Each structure stands twice: as C-alpha cells, then as structure tokens.
Amino acid sequence: MSVTEIQKDLAYLAHLNFSDVDGVFGPRTSYGVRDFQDRMGLEKDGVAGPQTQGELMRCVGIIQSKLGVNDDGYVGQETIDATHEYQKKHRILQSGRADRLTLLEMKIHLGGLFIGVFWLSPANTLPE
Numbered sequence: 001m002s003v004t005e006i007q008k009d010l011a012y013l014a015h016l017n018f019s020d021v022d023g024v025f026g027p028r029t030s031y032g033v034r035d036f037q038d039r040m041g042l043e044k045d046g047v048a049g050p051q052t053q054g055e056l057m058r059c060v061g062i063i064q065s066k067l068g069v070n071d072d073g074y075v076g077q078e079t080i081d082a083t084h085e086y087q088k089k090h091r092i093l094q095s096g097r098a099d100r101l102t103l104l105e106m107k108i109h110l111g112g113l114f115i116g117v118f119w120l121s122p123a124n125t126l127p128e
Helices: 003-012 027-040 050-067 077-089 100-106
Strands: none
Touching: 003 027, 003 050, 003 077, 027 050, 050 077, 050 100, 077 100
C-alpha cells in the first residue's frame, strides 16, 4: 500500500482526518497507525508494516462487503459515497467514515471494544 492508501484507510476508519491525507508519513499518520494498532491488538509501534497494512485492508474489506461495493480493502470515492448513503438511510451522522456509530448500526465490530455487557474480539459481527 502507498502512504496515501494507508492514510485513506486510517481516515475512513476514524483514526485520521481526511484532511490529513497528504501522502507524507509524518507524526499524524504515525499516531493514527498506533491508534489503529492499539484498537486491533497489534504491536503498537506506529509503523505500517505488512501485518498492519493487512489488517487495515481486512477491516475496510469487511465494511465494503456489507455496503455491497468492491471489497478490495482500498478506500475510494465509491466506498465513501456508499457509506454516506448508508448513514443517510439509517439517520446517523453522514460523515462518509466508518466511525463507531456507523459500525454499530452495521452490526460490525472491529477491535476489542467493550459494548454493553459483551466483550467482542477483533472483527466479530454482532448478531442480527
């Protein structure tokens, strides 16, 4: 993945702002990578190595599949537009990002977050 692709995936998953996508792997990108790594239970080193990149693409692909778009793990305008439409349809903040509210509405769980009385492991899908 290129730096820009990494940044787009991080921004889409709410670990970076879309305005930070500039193709430069600087401090903001490193922080976004560390935040993502922490959420996913990966080694938190701020380096977007093969394991981190694979996990980014896997997470984005899961969401893309749910949206019915090409599930290649790369965030493009099609993914952002489909997310925006999903958010609009479900009456949640229309950011075009796969933020926590959107993922909860989609019944997709990425990372080890505590929700209600359930502890969910990475990439579990919540029951319908």
